[in-house]
Amino acid sequence: MICQESRNxxxxxxxxxxxxxxxxxxxxxxxxxxxxxxAYNELRSLHSAVSDTAMRFKPPAALRNRVRSAVxxxxxxxxxxxxxSWRWIIPAVSLAVLVIVALSLLALxxxxxxxxLKAQEIVSSHVRSLMEKHLTDVPSSDQHTVKPWFDGRxxxxxxxxxxxxxxxxxxxxxxxxxxxxxxxxxxxxHRQHYINxxxxxxxxxxxxxxxxxxxxxxxxxxxxxxxMNYWAISDLNLAELQQFVQLLQKDSAAVRFQIRxxxxxxxxxxxxxxxxTESTAHET
Amino acid sequence: xxxxxxxxxxxxxxxxxxxxxxxxxxxxxxxxRWLVRDDHDAEDVVQEAYLRAFRFFGGYRGGDSRSWLLTIxxxxxxxxxxxxxxxxxxxxxxxxxxxxxISTENPETILLQTVDAQLVRQALEELPIEFRxxxxxxxxxDLSYKQISTIGDLPIxxxxxxxxxxxxxxxxxxxxxxxxxxxx
Numbered sequence: 001m002i003c004q005e006s007r008n009x010x011x012x013x014x015x016x017x018x019x020x021x022x023x024x025x026x027x028x029x030x031x032x033x034x035x036x037x038x039a040y041n042e043l044r045s046l047h048s049a050v051s052d053t054a055m056r057f058k059p060p061a062a063l064r065n066r067v068r069s070a071v072x073x074x075x076x077x078x079x080x081x082x083x084x085s086w087r088w089i090i091p092a093v094s095l096a097v098l099v100i101v102a103l104s105l106l107a108l109x110x111x112x113x114x115x116x117l118k119a120q121e122i123v124s125s126h127v128r129s130l131m132e133k134h135l136t137d138v139p140s141s142d143q144h145t146v147k148p149w150f151d152g153r154x155x156x157x158x159x160x161x162x163x164x165x166x167x168x169x170x171x172x173x174x175x176x177x178x179x180x181x182x183x184x185x186x187x188x189x190h191r192q193h194y195i196n197x198x199x200x201x202x203x204x205x206x207x208x209x210x211x212x213x214x215x216x217x218x219x220x221x222x223x224x225x226x227x228m229n230y231w232a233i234s235d236l237n238l239a240e241l242q243q244f245v246q247l248l249q250k251d252s253a254a255v256r257f258q259i260r261x262x263x264x265x266x267x268x269x270x271x272x273x274x275x276x277t278e279s280t281a282h283e284t
Numbered sequence: 285x286x287x288x289x290x291x292x293x294x295x296x297x298x299x300x301x302x303x304x305x306x307x308x309x310x311x312x313x314x315x316x317r318w319l320v321r322d323d324h325d326a327e328d329v330v331q332e333a334y335l336r337a338f339r340f341f342g343g344y345r346g347g348d349s350r351s352w353l354l355t356i357x358x359x360x361x362x363x364x365x366x367x368x369x370x371x372x373x374x375x376x377x378x379x380x381x382x383x384x385x386i387s388t389e390n391p392e393t394i395l396l397q398t399v400d401a402q403l404v405r406q407a408l409e410e411l412p413i414e415f416r417x418x419x420x421x422x423x424x425x426d427l428s429y430k431q432i433s434t435i436g437d438l439p440i441x442x443x444x445x446x447x448x449x450x451x452x453x454x455x456x457x458x459x460x461x462x463x464x465x466x467x468x
Contacts, residue, residue, distance in 0.1 A: 011448045015422060017429050046455060050408065050423040054401045059313035063327050067309075067334045068302065074338055075298040131373075134438070180343065 003029075006036050014043050115211070115222065118179060118231070123215045125176050126196045126233045129185065135194065136172030136187050146173040150184055158184035158199040159228070163247050168195065178231075188244070195234040195244060202229035210245055212238060221245050301341050304349045305334060311350060311425050312357045318420045319361040321409055325368075333360040348431065355435045358417065365413075372413060403465070407457035415450030422447055 006029045012018050013026045030037045049055075129135050138149040147160040153175055162170045171187040176198060183200040202224040210223040219241045220233045232248070234241050312333060317326035337356045344352055365373055408416060417436060421427045433440045 011451070012429070012444060015429065015447070017444075042455065043451060046451060046458075047423055049401075049404050050419060050454075051426075052401065052404075055405060055408075056310075056314050056424055057317035057323075057326070059309060059330070060323075060327070063313065063330065064306070064309055066327075067331050068306070070331055071301065071334055071338050072298055074335055075294055075301075137439075180340075 003033060003036055006030070006033070007039075010036070010040055010043065014040070014047060115213075119213045119215050119220055119222075121178050122196075122198060122220060122231045122233050123218055125178060125185070125198070126218060127216075129174065129176070129187075129196060130194060135174065137174045139172040141170045141172075143170060146170065146186070149173055150175075154182055154184055156184075156201045156228075158186065159226075160186060161248060163188065163244070166243075166247050167191075168244050168247065190234075190236060190240065190244065193234055193236045195232060195236065195241070197248070198231040198233075200229055201227055208249065210242075212242075214238075223249070225249065297341065298338075301338050304344070305337055305353050308350050308353045312353060314424060315354055315357055315417075315420060316361055318408070318424075319358070319413065319417060320364060320369075325364070329360050329364050330357065332364070333357040336360060348434075350425075351427075351431045351434050354421070354425075354427075355437075358435055403458060403461050407454055407461060410457055411450060411453060415446055415453060418443055418446045419450045419454065 006026060009018060009022060009026055013023060018026065030040055138146055140146050140149075141162065141164065143160040143162045147157065150158060150173060158173075160170070160173070164170065168188045168190050171189050171194070174185040174187065176183050176185040178198055178200070181200060183198050186197040186199065188195040188197065204224070206225045206227070208223055208225040210221045213220040213222070218233050218235055219238045220231060221241055222229075222231050223245070224230060230245075230248075232241060232245050234244075236244070309330075313326060313330050316329045316333065317323065320326050320329055333353075333356050337353055340356065362373070408419065411419070418432055421432045421435065422429075427435070429440050429443050432438070432443045436443065438446075
C-alpha cells in the first residue's frame, strides 16, 4: 500500500469502518511507514480528546422533567376533551358543528391553507437542495437512468421527461420528503436556473389547471394529473416556468392549463393560448 | 367505554414514546447543544424536538430509535438556526474541495494528552457546523457512517470526507491555539 491510499483509508480505519482485508493492509503499512504511523497516532489522540466524556454537554436535571410534562400535556389534550361531562356534550357538539361550518365556508371563500403550507415546504426543500450542494442523488441527463433509479426507493414511478431540446435539460433526480411522505424530486436546468419538480401520487381529483404561487421570490406552480401531484419551483420568471410546465404536461391527456394567482387580492384566470387550442380538441 | 378505551390508548402511546425516546435524552441534548452552541437555546430546541418526535411517533416503524430521534433533533436545530441565526448557515462548505487526508507536511506533533479540555472544546465550537456535526456524531455519540448519513441526510462518501476534513481543521485550530498559549 502506498501512502496516498493509506491517507484516504486512515479515517475509516480509525472509525472501524473498513473490511478485514483493508484493515490488515493498513496495519501492515502503518508498521512500515513512520510518517503515516505518526499521523495515525495523532488522529487517535485527537479522537480520544474529543470523545472524552468531559467534552459532552449534560442536560440540566430539570430539563428531562420539563420535556416529559410537555409531551404528556401534548398527549393529554385529547383525553381532557374526552372527559367532558354529558352536560357539556350537546352545546359542545353544536359549537363544533358551527365552527366546522364556518371553517368550511371560510375555506371555500379563501384559498385552502394546506396549499400554502405545502408551498412553504416546497420552498424550503428547494432552497435546501441548492444550499447543501445536494441537488441530486442520481445525477444524469438520461431519463432512462433517472426513472428506474426511483424503483425500490418509492412506492410509485414518477414520469421523467427530458426537455433538453426545449432548453430545459434534465440534471438528475433526488429523494425528498414533503408532507410526511417520501417524494420524487426531478431537477432541471434552464440557463443558470435550477428547477425542482416534486412529484407524488395525488389523493384528490385530477386538476390539470395550474396554480401559481410566489414565495420568497420563487415562482411555484402546482397541478395534478394522471393521479400524480406536481409542484414545480424555480427562481425563473413565471412565464418561463409556465412554459416549462406546459412542456412537461404536453403529451398527457389532460392539457387544459390555467394559471390562477394564489394571492387573494388578485385572482386572474388566464389560459395559455397554444395549449388551450390543443386542449379544446382533446377535451370531452 | 370508548372514552376509557381511547384514554388508555393515548396513555399507551405516551408510555411507548417515553420508553423509546427518553433513553436518548443525553445524546439529544449533547447534539443540540453542540449545534446551537448555547445552553438555553439548546434546552428549547430539545423540548421542541421531543414534541415534534411525539407528533411524528405514528410514523416511527421500529428500528434504530436513536437515529430516528437524532434526525428530528438535528432538523429542529437547523430550523431553529435558520430562523434565529441564519448567518451561521449561509456559507455552505464545498464538499468537492479536496483537502482530504492527513497533514504530514507539518512535522510538529501535537501532544493532545496535554491539551486542556477547554481548548479542545473551543476549537470544536469554532468549526463550521457541517464538520462539527459529523465529528460530534462520530466521536461522541459513536455513530457509524451509515447512521450519520441517515441522520444528516448525506451520502456516506460525504460523511467520510467531512470527517477527514473536520479532523484536519480541528487539528490545525488546536495547533494554532496551543502556539498562542505557548507565547502568552
